[in-house]
Amino acid sequence: MKKETINILQAAMETLGISPCPPIDVEVPKTGAFGDISTPLAMGLSRTLKKAPRKIAEEIVAAIKDRGPFEKIEIAGPGFINFSLSKDYLRNTVSRLLMQDRSLLREDIGQGRRVLVEYVSANPTGPLHIGHARGAAVGNALCNLLEEMGYGVEREYYINDFGRQIKLLGMSVHAQYQLLLGGASEFPEEGYRGQYIVDVAQELLAEKAEAFKDVPFSSCGSEITAWAYLKMLDLIKSDVSIFGIKKYDNWVSERDLYDRGEVGMAITDLRDRGYIYEKDGAVWFRSTDFTDDKDRVIIKTDGSYTYFSSDIAYHKDKLDRQFDIIVDIWGADHHGYIPRIESVMQAFGYDSSKFKVILVQMVNLLKHGEPFKMSKRAGTFVTLSDVVELVGADTTKFIFLTRKADSHLDFDLDVVTAQSAENPVFYVQYAHARINSILDNAKTKGIDLSALGNTDLSGLELEEELTLIKKLLTYPIMLESAARACEPHRITYYLQELAGLFHAYYHQHKVLTEDMALSLARLALCSAVRVVLLDALTILGVTAPEKM
RNA sequence: GCGCCUGUAGCUCAGCUGGAUAGAGCAACUGCCUUCUAAGCAGUAGGCCACAGGUUCGAAUCCUGUCAGGCGCACCA
Numbered sequence A: 001m002k003k004e005t006i007n008i009l010q011a012a013m014e015t016l017g018i019s020p021c022p023p024i025d026v027e028v029p030k031t032g033a034f035g036d037i038s039t040p041l042a043m044g045l046s047r048t049l050k051k052a053p054r055k056i057a058e059e060i061v062a063a064i065k066d067r068g069p070f071e072k073i074e075i076a077g078p079g080f081i082n083f084s085l086s087k088d089y090l091r092n093t094v095s096r097l098l099m100q101d102r103s104l105l106r107e108d109i110g111q112g113r114r115v116l117v118e119y120v121s122a123n124p125t126g127p128l129h130i131g132h133a134r135g136a137a138v139g140n141a142l143c144n145l146l147e148e149m150g151y152g153v154e155r156e157y158y159i160n161d162f163g164r165q166i167k168l169l170g171m172s173v174h175a176q177y178q179l180l181l182g183g184a185s186e187f188p189e190e191g192y193r194g195q196y197i198v199d200v201a202q203e204l205l206a207e208k209a210e211a212f213k214d215v216p217f218s219s220c221g222s223e224i225t226a227w228a229y230l231k232m233l234d235l236i237k238s239d240v241s242i243f244g245i246k247k248y249d250n251w252v253s254e255r256d257l258y259d260r261g262e263v264g265m266a267i268t269d270l271r272d273r274g275y276i277y278e279k280d281g282a283v284w285f286r287s288t289d290f291t292d293d294k295d296r297v298i299i300k301t302d303g304s305y306t307y308f309s310s311d312i313a314y315h316k317d318k319l320d321r322q323f324d325i326i327v328d329i330w331g332a333d334h335h336g337y338i339p340r341i342e343s344v345m346q347a348f349g350y351d352s353s354k355f356k357v358i359l360v361q362m363v364n365l366l367k368h369g370e371p372f373k374m375s376k377r378a379g380t381f382v383t384l385s386d387v388v389e390l391v392g393a394d395t396t397k398f399i400f401l402t403r404k405a406d407s408h409l410d411f412d413l414d415v416v417t418a419q420s421a422e423n424p425v426f427y428v429q430y431a432h433a434r435i436n437s438i439l440d441n442a443k444t445k446g447i448d449l450s451a452l453g454n455t456d457l458s459g460l461e462l463e464e465e466l467t468l469i470k471k472l473l474t475y476p477i478m479l480e481s482a483a484r485a486c487e488p489h490r491i492t493y494y495l496q497e498l499a500g501l502f503h504a505y506y507h508q509h510k511v512l513t514e515d516m517a518l519s520l521a522r523l524a525l526c527s528a529v530r531v532v533l534l535d536a537l538t539i540l541g542v543t544a545p546e547k548m
Numbered sequence B: 001g002c003g004c005c006u007g008u009a010g011c012u013c014a015g016c017u018g019g020a021u022a023g024a025g026c027a028a029c030u031g032c033c034u035u036c037u038a039a040g041c042a043g044u045a046g047g048c049c050a051c052a053g054g055u056u057c058g059a060a061u062c063c064u065g066u067c068a069g070g071c072g073c074a075c076c077a
Helices: A002-016 A041-049 A053-063 A087-098 A130-148 A164-180 A195-208 A217-242 A254-259 A262-272 A307-320 A332-347 A384-391 A393-400 A413-418 A424-444 A463-473 A475-485 A489-508 A516-540
Strands: A037-039 A070-076 A080-085 A114-118 A152-159 A250-253 A276-279 A282-285 A296-299 A325-331 A355-360 A363-367 A409-412
Touching: A002 A037, A002 A053, A002 A475, A041 A053, A041 A080, A053 A070, A053 A080, A080 A087, A087 A463, A087 A516, A114 A130, A130 A152, A130 A325, A130 A355, A130 A363, A130 A384, A130 A393, A130 A475, A130 A516, A164 A195, A164 A217, A195 A217, A217 A384, A250 A254, A254 A262, A254 A307, A262 A276, A262 A307, A282 A332, A296 A307, A307 A325, A307 A332, A325 A332, A332 A355, A363 A413, A384 A393, A384 A413, A393 A409, A393 A413, A393 A424, A409 A413, A424 A489, A424 A516, A463 A475, A463 A489, A463 A516, A475 A489, A475 A516, A489 A516
Parallel strands: A114 A152, A114 A325, A152 A250, A325 A355, A363 A409
Antiparallel strands: A037 A080, A070 A080, A276 A282, A282 A296
């Protein structure tokens, strides 16, 4: 619908000899009174052409020779050109959807361009919690969306398996292991105290028996740490799977970056480019040459690297892999890092407009309406797997996706579980299940559904039916804007609107009636709605149940 | 103090990158199940889009300032 409109307008502009033709913007009007699709084109031209917008609109409309699928083109308001689709075109849409005409679902806007999306990347020192779940839901849906829109997507998880945190994990497990054996109980000051540490220590005991009993951390620490780290990685991978997130393509290890010498090489590269200097016994990156407000230390006076060093190496590694777009999804508490990473990108000569950071706001977890403070160190946190068990993966994902990534979000465990039956995800899923049930019903009545795509649809006359089809036609337009803006939450809103239109239609009109031709036409319409519901839910990573 | 994010109905949030008359879900009130699933539908009510300027044909949307909340400002990771 969008493409057809633009083509018509472009042809008209050519006829009028208006060149260069400005980019043509079309939009779906808020109400049907303004047509099915509309353009403010004439208003935008009024300045350069020095003519009244309505006058220009008249000229454009007069220059349209082939009206395409539109039966009515009219000028309204300050100079909008409003297009209304013919009923035949609308009915034909239903057939095309049933015949799997993919152009009605999405446009290939990616054209194979390669996108890297990094998300979650939680430290491998414990299970994922509710905060990570939001990043996971958004990242997963965004990847699905971009993939569907024709981009070559790689999903990536960066593992901070080097440095202090991971050592603390090893020390915590070591201490817990000694405790289990009744040994000395010197638990590290800032160690992790969650139940999962006890579980892992018990596993260690089961696997290695008393091999490390009373052995000091200094002599068995690296072995235990490496072992515990692998357990944590398994735990995270299992959480990802439990939550119904598609598998990652790449797990990039920070330690590997050091082992392969990439950190050193990245710094050498920056030095060659003239962005490195030494001061006060430390080595600095002059990020102020770019967007950062202060320079950053990368090698401390004691000779060790800062965390930023491996970040430099990691982002250079991303650049070396030649992606067209690089997306990092971070918790909003890391927003202060954007300028310095952007600076790194620019220092390596990369067009930083191809680098995009999506900030996912913190999840404000509530219990009984009260803030529930989580601390991994203290072991008081709600794990992702707990939430999935309590609330369900679909509901959790859908809730996270009904909001812009950077809006604050209260996740009240009581509300979410108590009202789960009124959750918007069920509203949408219910529409899908309901259609399924109607189709089943038709089958048991002996109606042949195999040729719905070729059914005569002239019986679709009702306002509700035409409105429903128009909504289906806006699906690819919505998907495109969601993909361009990297905002998968728009899909959830579309779904609620589509489901709403369907529920209303369902209540006002029987699909299966005495009139067989009409019944078939309505069954076809229902099937077409189902196609889109299923498609959109799949992109969100939410299931579409057959029955509820 | 500086920077980033947020401020839209009683509550939680949308608002399609500047368009036409401001949108939904909860909560409140009124109706609807001998009819394909009531996890549903129909209706009522609810607004100074934080505030003040500016930009233009046109602003919830862009710019400046103010106020309020959140989060960052390490030779930690």
